[in-house]
Amino acid sequence: MKNKRLITILTSVVILLMIPLIAMQFTNEVDWSAFDFAILGILLFATGLLCEFVMRKVKSIQNRLIICGFILFALFLVIAELAVGIFGSPFAGF
Numbered sequence: 871m872k873n874k875r876l877i878t879i880l881t882s883v884v885i886l887l888m889i890p891l892i893a894m895q896f897t898n899e900v901d902w903s904a905f906d907f908a909i910l911g912i913l914l915f916a917t918g919l920l921c922e923f924v925m926r927k928v929k930s931i932q933n934r935l936i937i938c939g940f941i942l943f944a945l946f947l948v949i950a951e952l953a954v955g956i957f958g959s960p961f962a963g964f
Contacts, residue, residue: 875925879918887911909952917945 955962
């Protein structure tokens with residue numbers, strides 16, 4: 871089945887987005903809007919697709935791991951900047 875990894879990516883994104891959704895039911899500390907969920911969903915899905923592209927195109931397992939590691943590191947930096955503004959960009963705390 872060719873789309874097995876795509877389905878896995880979509881399922882993973884949905885599961886990860888359910889964590890803050892469930893947390894919002896139990897505490898006021900997590901206060902996300904629909905915009906927050908949409909942005910994180912787009913970021914996670916794009917990251918998953920980018921890693922999938924790397925897995926298909928890069929032959930060396932070591933190079934795959936390095937490139938996907940950089941992609942994940944960039945995702946974490948973007949999420950941290952959007953959440954708390956570690957770099958002080960105009961997007962900080964959006």
